Amino acid sequence: IAGITQAPTSQILAAGRRMTLRCTQDMRHNAMYWYRQDLGLGLRLIHYSNTAGTTGKGEVPDGYSVSRANTDDFPLTLASAVPSQTSVYFCASRKTDGNTEAFFGQGTRLTVV
């Protein structure tokens, strides 16, 4: 693994099903983020984690949960998917010391039908 990786790259999901989007980074970044990107709405923060063991809610957290059991992994779970969760999901990570940039995964394109 080099950088930050998301899986799957795309998924079609039936409404009501549970789904976990995976995100793994090997840069030892302490902060990780989940965004969704929708046309006309830009990137909106779902949940974030400043360090392993802690998480926080972003702008649009409802219907999503996260965990941060270790530094490298930050999975995003949809407990019961709804069509409005159809979106492109991006995971990102960064070091929190200084003016450092965030690095993004390739994205997961999720369609809930």
Added chain:
Amino acid sequence: RKEVEQDPGPFNVPEGATVAFNCTYSNSASQSFFWYRQDCRKEPKLLMSVYSSGNEDGRFTAQLNRASQYISLLIRDSKLSDSATYLCVVKNAGNMLTFGGGTRLMVKP
């Protein structure tokens, strides 16, 4: 009002033109500022950080105006390959990164 606002465009410019984008932010306590570039169906990638004194990277110049709470990006001598969406990003004290909606640039021959 959105925390970070950008003109969505699109800005249609000919090759070789100079184009400028502005971005306004509402949180006066914002600490760090960035410009990202996003190509169609790809992830955002850092274009440049924005420093208080302004900074330049080749054909790209970024400026920060804390008093008026806006940042700008100037692209000189536009290339076809500059066609993309440019995202303004603001970091606040809680380490959260807030994105503007993006400005779409189309450079034409």
